Amino acid sequence: MIVRLTDVELAYGRDWSLSGIDLEIPRGDFLAIVGPNGSGKTTILRAILGIHSPKRGEIWWDKGRRFGYVPQRQYIDEIYPLTAFDVALMGRYSLIGPLSRPSRKDRDVTLESLDHVGVRELADRAYRNLSGGQKQRVLIARALAGEPDVLVLDEPTNDMDISSEASTMRLISHLHEAHKMTVIMVSHLLNVVADYARTIVLLSEGKLITGPAEQVLSTDSLRSVYSEPVDVLHVSGRRVIVAGGNND
């Protein structure tokens, strides 16, 4: 087990709260937190990371876990004159002593991480001049540079074209399968995670439904959550969720 939330209540500001959160994330899982914008997905993610304190309830973490956090791209202020390598190197900072400078090993691991996500050739390019997909890969490389066992991603495919979206999801899936890495990711798009996640946490109108992807992403289950008619189709071996059709 990586993390367990027991009867947790989360609040944000004065007007928003989500209560009754019970969630267990086993090692090796690929868990997706899905729901519309403003439903509290990122707040749950921040609670899992330990950077948002619950109002009530208990959160337990495995002492040996090491999170590699990939925030939303727009949270990285592009005013900073940093190369892709500089940004990725920050993933090593927690492993470098307080007064020490990055060692040869830190630089090598960072380059390997950039290589791993397919952007080593961009190492010396200004981060702010990269495309959305390239920036996302650099941020994933930054998380990997810290040698994590849990990869935590917040809306990793936001504002991407379909090609970059598919390529980013394939990369995350590869890290999960080939490197036995636990993945926790947030997305407001069910279709993005439908074919990759093993476990789904579905947030809608203050309700939280958790279960295996096949169970949560079934037509019956989704129709009980959404007021819109929803269908789950299988196209070319992929699960596709379509809203707004007939109820029959």
Add this chain to the structure above:
Amino acid sequence: MISAFHDPFMRSALVASLAVGIVCAYLGVHVVLRRVVFVGATLAQVSAAGIGLALLLGLNPWPVSIALMLVGVAIFSLRSADRRVTRESLIGVGYVVASALAVLFVAKSAQGEAHLLDMLSGNILTVTSRQIIAMAVVAVVVGALHLGFGKQFLFTGLDPDMARTAGFKAGLWDLFFFLTLGVTIVFAIQIAGALLVFAFLVAPAVTALLITEKLSRAYIAAIIAAVVATVAGLHLSFLPALDLPSGPAIVVVLFTILALVAAWTRVR
């Protein structure tokens, strides 16, 4: 140009201005990148209010100025959870309150309003050896702290959430950063005045960030801009034909360099 610095008081002014300019230009890069430019002006005004309070009460200005600065740093380093009150708003409110208090304290002090102009525009030509030594010590200590903890200041400034996830106490590092900034401003303002200190915090950093895509080069470029402006500004102020107040002369050169660099980057 060398002849301008033959007189001992001009050499003292040069050394003092360089110490203030170099450390403020370096810190200014952080200030501009963190998008808290106005915090420099506000802490300068808070420090000025401290000096005003000390004048009013007949106390040593440094401890009072430092005490008020610490209160300002504690407030401005907070990241408000309430989305209706941003850090920028706190800094703005702090600026006007501190400015008003500085005027009120000085107006009611025995030394009168002559001090107000010195606090605002500074009088670098009357700097004492003691002030120079104090500023040099502050510059060395702040430089050493930033050399040792540069990655923490950078990481928590750029991405506090990731930094917290990685085990860094982002709030404490923010406080520590603003503390180094506040202490620098307290000592610098008593030598150079609020106007020049704020100019050193903003103009060299903006100039540097216009011409480089690497952070390490930005620090160096900012320091070079500050050094060039200090030497040229002091020299211009000394020319008999001009006979300008030194602080504002340096400020004009700083912004001339910025304007030239901005124009060059547009036509490049």
